[in-house]
Amino acid sequence: MHNLSATELLTIWEHTLNQSPVHRALGLLTVAFPEYTPEQLARLSIGQRDTLLLNLRERLFGSRLDSTIACPQCQQQIELAFSTSDIRVEPTPSGVNDSAATAMSLTLEGYKVNFRLPNSIDLVSIETCTPADHAHEQLLHQCIQSVTRLTEDNDQEETSNDVRQLPASLIDAIAERMAEADPQANTQLALTCPDCSHVWNATFDIVTYLMDEIHRLAKHILQEIHNLARAYGWREADILEMTSIRRRAYLELLGLG
Numbered sequence: 001m002h003n004l005s006a007t008e009l010l011t012i013w014e015h016t017l018n019q020s021p022v023h024r025a026l027g028l029l030t031v032a033f034p035e036y037t038p039e040q041l042a043r044l045s046i047g048q049r050d051t052l053l054l055n056l057r058e059r060l061f062g063s064r065l066d067s068t069i070a071c072p073q074c075q076q077q078i079e080l081a082f083s084t085s086d087i088r089v090e091p092t093p094s095g096v097n098d099s100a101a102t103a104m105s106l107t108l109e110g111y112k113v114n115f116r117l118p119n120s121i122d123l124v125s126i127e128t129c130t131p132a133d134h135a136h137e138q139l140l141h142q143c144i145q146s147v148t149r150l151t152e153d154n155d156q157e158e159t160s161n162d163v164r165q166l167p168a169s170l171i172d173a174i175a176e177r178m179a180e181a182d183p184q185a186n187t188q189l190a191l192t193c194p195d196c197s198h199v200w201n202a203t204f205d206i207v208t209y210l211m212d213e214i215h216r217l218a219k220h221i222l223q224e225i226h227n228l229a230r231a232y233g234w235r236e237a238d239i240l241e242m243t244s245i246r247r248r249a250y251l252e253l254l255g256l257g
């Protein structure tokens with residue numbers, strides 16, 4: 001992993017500002033993990049991608065995560081504080097490998113299905129898909145590599161991988177196997193409301209969380225540049241070359257720290 005400079009952070013923020021979350025996550029990882037090709041990063045399973053994003057988040061902002069959420073029963077706003085280790089699935093994947101593409105298989109209801117885990121390329125391809133259940137169907141369709149019908153006399157015949165023609169129980173079992181194989185892709189927080197004692201699970205999305213933090217940091221850096229440039233007449237590039245410690249020290253001298 002590579003330590004992102006203030007210039008790189010601003011560049012990523014600017015270039016990905018109007019992009020979808022999937023593209024923003026890939027743009028960020030491409031700069032932060034130059035040891036991997038963009039193609040390798042795009043083919044990571046969603047859980048592997050989120051593991052890298054968690055590692056990057058720790059490097060940029062530390063391990064403590066703060067958030068607020070409304071209780072679905074009494075609507076009270078609840079403050080949450082947890083750690084990256086609370087939501088990290090162990091063992092940590094060792095890094096980028098081909099396991100996301102590794103064929104998994106399942107035999108059920110007279111079918112044998114070979115499939116792989118969804119990756120960022122799959123998520124991009126369903127971004128414009130509506131309604132949501134069509135998107136889910138298309139995602140599964142893309143990940144199913146082959147379907148074999150097992151006949152009564154033990155013959156096998158290749159059949160369509162159209163998910164609409166497969167039994168619902170088989171589709172559910174594939175989705176369940178995918179979730180088991182890639183647990184980091186679906187981070188759940190077990191919550192209890194301190195006011196009404198309602199107990200529920202909430203999804204934590206590292207992409208949205210980290211992108212919000214980077215957005216706030218980019219705005220903060222721009223404010224620092226603005227204040228220093230206005231006071232001293234320095235160029236943006238020269239201010240960005242400074243460490244954050246030095247920028248803060250000058251801002252303190254200006255009474256703006």
Ligand SMILES: [Zn+2]
Nearest residue numbers: 071074193196
């Ligand atoms: Zn409540």
